[in-house]
Amino acid sequence: MYKRTVLIVEDELLIRIVLADTLADEGYDVIEAGNVLEAVAVLGRRKVDAVITDVDMPGGLSGLDLARMISSSDMKVPVIITSGGSIVRPEELPSDTVFMPKPYGMNVISAMVREMTAAETRKMAS
Template structure:
């Protein structure tokens, strides 16, 4: 699967981490949207039709966490692949969808890129089976 044209939403409140991840994704050809908290992310998801994946941190300002965002996506946006990151939480005890990926900070950008490729491909295949879903490039 080629990354060119696929849209990824990065939800990260730490600007340096967000900017670095956005740069890494754009270098690989992704169209990248940014949000610094969950409310911004939900607003973007409500306006942009073809988001292939969301990369979100867990701890966020504003009252909602990245886990809240994952729950929202799991209930209403089944076609969006999810990658979760955290510097303060480990994967133990987290309730994530079976197809979501988790990375502790600091992470390697190559690991995130690989996870995106594999989760987007798996999600597209699953959605196609479920209801004729077709991955649309922006």
């Protein structure tokens, strides 16, 4: 059986660990990245079914930059953008991207991932 893969792009280690553990417990294969460049490297070599990224990231590229890169590619991967300090307006979001302000509940983020990956499965089946 195919195991859905979620890429978590988060520079705050504790948040990344808790989110990764939560999604792994939900049955996802989880890949972690501490910045956008690490995430781009992962996306270049692995099929990913969903991405969760923080807006403010080290290294000069933001999570919003990552979402735009994904949206402009042929990957068609849904993205959840999170932030505790930035507000991203709906018109700033690329397609297949949603914004979730921090702090968020782990049950809320897992439900969003479940919904997004289920929607992708329906798209592939039709």
